[in-house]
Amino acid sequence: MSQILVIESSARKQGSVSRQLTEQFIAHWQAAHPGDQIKVRDLAVDQVPHLDGNLLGGWMTPAEQQSEAERAALALSNTLTDELLAADVLVLAAPMYNFAIPSTLKAWLDHVLRAGVTFKYGEQGPEGLLQGKRAFVLTARGGVYAGTGLDHQEPYLRQALGFIGIEDVQFIHAEGLNMGGEFQQQGLAKAQAQLAAVA
Incomplete structure (x- = not known):
């Protein structure tokens, strides 16, 4: 069970x-893998704060010296990171906003890309600690950007996920x-066909 x-x-x-x-x-996925457990975190409903001094303090300040705000920020980061660590498969739903990912998704990444937890620095440089996990990224785009210099979603997310060891994306x-018209229909139909094949 995954x-x-x-x-x-x-x-x-x-x-x-x-x-x-x-x-x-x-x-x-449920039809193909009925025993798997699926957890959905909706960043529009449960908003994740952007990286700030409280979160940095929570990561870097000894526990006995942390402020209440730093402890709260660290607790949320721990929750988000624990969810990712427990997952076998990660699914990111990412509409394109101004050629990139939503800032809410960037905020989530800022909470879970953590030195010593999801990656570490060794003699050969950074090493991802989440090897063996799979990821699917579902994007929605007003125009056609795949493979062009205007696509700042896929390169960034491949790099961010690869940095923590998730290479199967x-x-x-x-x-x-x-x-x-036809562009819209074809774009959606192509994505739906790929989704059906994924599971």
């Missing part, structure tokens, strides 16, 4: 294509969603 962690990052609760893709992924892009 543990699946799904991270939703769309700011929209209704009409979100990335949320639609997530729902379809979960349905396909599959991207499913729903593109052309704001281009209307």
